[in-house]
Amino acid sequence: MAGPRAVLEAWQDPSAAPLVEIRNVTKTFGNFYAVDDLSLTIYPKEFFSLLGASGCGKTTLLRMLAGFERPDSGRLLIGGEEVTHLPPYQRPVNMMFQSYALFPHLSVADNIAFGLRQEGLPRQEINQRVAEMLELVRLSDYAKRKPDQLSGGQRQRVALARSLAKHPKLLLLDEPLGALDRKLREHTQFELVNIQERLGITFIMVTHDQEEAMTMSTRMAVMNEGRIRQLGTPGEIYEHPNNRFVAGFIGAVNQFEGRVIAQNEKQLQIHCEITDSNLVVHCEHEITLGTPIAIAIRPEKITISTVASETIEKSENQLTGCVEEIAYLGDVSIYHVRVAPELLVEAQLTNSARRHTAPLTWGDQAWLRWKAEDGIALLE
Amino acid sequence: MASPFLSRLTLQLQQLQAGRRLVVAVPLLWLGIFFGVPFLIIARISLSEVIIGLPPYSDILAWSSQAMLTIRLNFGNFLLLFNDSLYFSAFTNSLRVSTIATLICLIIGYPIALGIARSRESLRVPLLMLIILPFWTSFLIRIYAWIGILKGNGLINNLLLWLGVIDTPLQLLHTDFALLLGIVYGYLPFMVLPLYATLSRMDHTLLEAAADLGCKPTAAFWRVTVPLSMPGIIAGSLLVFVPAVGEFVIPDLLGGPDSLMIGKVLWTEFFSNRDWPVATAVAVTLLALLVVPVMLFEHYREKGQAL
Numbered sequence: 066m067a068g069p070r071a072v073l074e075a076w077q078d079p080s081a082a083p084l085v086e087i088r089n090v091t092k093t094f095g096n097f098y099a100v101d102d103l104s105l106t107i108y109p110k111e112f113f114s115l116l117g118a119s120g121c122g123k124t125t126l127l128r129m130l131a132g133f134e135r136p137d138s139g140r141l142l143i144g145g146e147e148v149t150h151l152p153p154y155q156r157p158v159n160m161m162f163q164s165y166a167l168f169p170h171l172s173v174a175d176n177i178a179f180g181l182r183q184e185g186l187p188r189q190e191i192n193q194r195v196a197e198m199l200e201l202v203r204l205s206d207y208a209k210r211k212p213d214q215l216s217g218g219q220r221q222r223v224a225l226a227r228s229l230a231k232h233p234k235l236l237l238l239d240e241p242l243g244a245l246d247r248k249l250r251e252h253t254q255f256e257l258v259n260i261q262e263r264l265g266i267t268f269i270m271v272t273h274d275q276e277e278a279m280t281m282s283t284r285m286a287v288m289n290e291g292r293i294r295q296l297g298t299p300g301e302i303y304e305h306p307n308n309r310f311v312a313g314f315i316g317a318v319n320q321f322e323g324r325v326i327a328q329n330e331k332q333l334q335i336h337c338e339i340t341d342s343n344l345v346v347h348c349e350h351e352i353t354l355g356t357p358i359a360i361a362i363r364p365e366k367i368t369i370s371t372v373a374s375e376t377i378e379k380s381e382n383q384l385t386g387c388v389e390e391i392a393y394l395g396d397v398s399i400y401h402v403r404v405a406p407e408l409l410v411e412a413q414l415t416n417s418a419r420r421h422t423a424p425l426t427w428g429d430q431a432w433l434r435w436k437a438e439d440g441i442a443l444l445e
Numbered sequence: 446m447a448s449p450f451l452s453r454l455t456l457q458l459q460q461l462q463a464g465r466r467l468v469v470a471v472p473l474l475w476l477g478i479f480f481g482v483p484f485l486i487i488a489r490i491s492l493s494e495v496i497i498g499l500p501p502y503s504d505i506l507a508w509s510s511q512a513m514l515t516i517r518l519n520f521g522n523f524l525l526l527f528n529d530s531l532y533f534s535a536f537t538n539s540l541r542v543s544t545i546a547t548l549i550c551l552i553i554g555y556p557i558a559l560g561i562a563r564s565r566e567s568l569r570v571p572l573l574m575l576i577i578l579p580f581w582t583s584f585l586i587r588i589y590a591w592i593g594i595l596k597g598n599g600l601i602n603n604l605l606l607w608l609g610v611i612d613t614p615l616q617l618l619h620t621d622f623a624l625l626l627g628i629v630y631g632y633l634p635f636m637v638l639p640l641y642a643t644l645s646r647m648d649h650t651l652l653e654a655a656a657d658l659g660c661k662p663t664a665a666f667w668r669v670t671v672p673l674s675m676p677g678i679i680a681g682s683l684l685v686f687v688p689a690v691g692e693f694v695i696p697d698l699l700g701g702p703d704s705l706m707i708g709k710v711l712w713t714e715f716f717s718n719r720d721w722p723v724a725t726a727v728a729v730t731l732l733a734l735l736v737v738p739v740m741l742f743e744h745y746r747e748k749g750q751a752l
Contacts, residue, residue, distance in 0.1 A: 132656070132657075154659045154661055167654075168669060179655070180659050183659040228657075
């Protein structure tokens, strides 16, 4: 998509050996398809995110990888070996639980040593490994504390240390930052990525927080109703969503429904019923005239001004409407402009100058403009 | 000086503390009237001498001729307990029987409690009801029922005879077996209920975490479930052990002549021998032997938890 890369990423390299292979896995609970004929391949050293709203099947998929749920059909392979029916205690996988699931009767050090003791490692080695892990999560001074004597952030780090202590090939993280407050969460995001890069362990993370997924992952899968709706790098998914669901789920977006009325070269002309206007959008594929289609445009790609542009190019769109709401967020301001009785368009303006008098206020007429290549044509 | 607001605040605080004291005072008062005072009466009798009369013991307080209040304490009753092997063996036998019965209750009760705690939500209450159901019948009647089951021409013997397994009735009643059976039967719910309470509160993801870290279900049971249910194990064991030591009805009805238990000795001293001082001395000693270790244990356990 974005020109040739210097280094081929694992998922683009046909010779790379996958670490996790999910092949046509289905899991139902009663009549409910939690995971529906899903296939996915994940490569070593990836930080992979499963993103979706609650009930989309992401946690079920993670629990199947851990071995807590068995798929109804399909296969799971880890490191080339079939694990579909292996119990959790025989899998080369560890999980960090959303609730952390720390053993309340054991100290921090004993929690971390739990899996190592079960393996029957010599005491010397266990102590050394525990010390390493404590250092990794910066909790060396807390080794003797019980979990209920720790703060939420400290508990989260103990949980991480415990799940990493056995040096698993694959670490599964179920909403690892869900219980932390915003400030701590942002800090911990970078810490997690750092640790992952340092140890070279593959991470698969489940999250409902798109920002978290975007910040941390190398690749992510957006899930809905037990299926993957789109798979790609955060950039690909944000800039090139390939269906209406993903476009709407990731970030803010304005969608204009319409029908194709003309196509020349790589530009589609679309008639939008609701605004009763013609819009243009860039499209690589050939589309039959009359096909229903949606144009998605991100708020930050729309420019907003108080005057109409005299010279509208052929590859530009312009709509006008009344400013209904302004949200000042500090770094940016968001404008809601009513371009049709039933359509509000969101546009974003960066507040780049400090002493800046807002050019627009409530009730003003505003002109919105964007280039055809900034819009996304969505067929699905 | 304190502002009116501050003084009002302190007044409210005082009222709050008074309220708190009241809340604590009610059970303390109850304990004082129905446990403390009776215990002092018992302790006083235990230090008196047996006489023929009504009541059948001498008063430890007496007015001597010079209008002087004298206290005569007789420790003979306690000495007797330590010198006469009857009491010593009755004590040790009670402790032995209660320990075995508590262990059996734990071994039977733990799987029951675990089973209920892990069953479907809708099944739990009916299952718990089944555990509590025997309480709807009088304790005495239930123990009597065991006589009918265990006696020479009772249910079990008749069944075995009819099946041809045996040709003469087995001596089941009035044995240590019947005694243990009775105690385990009677006190099992007291083991199951506190165990259920701790096990049902346990977070299931802890077992998933244990499995994830390489524990087979049995290892997870010993390393996670058992340590976490320790409060329930202790509470259940105390609830079975303590009353079982002083148990009188079951050894009297089901136990044999050899299964001497301290509760029965106490009863005999009190009602058959009319030796109130010795009977009360037994009661005081029993209390000291049971309550003091339990209190010490609780004290250190709380200290340990606070660390």
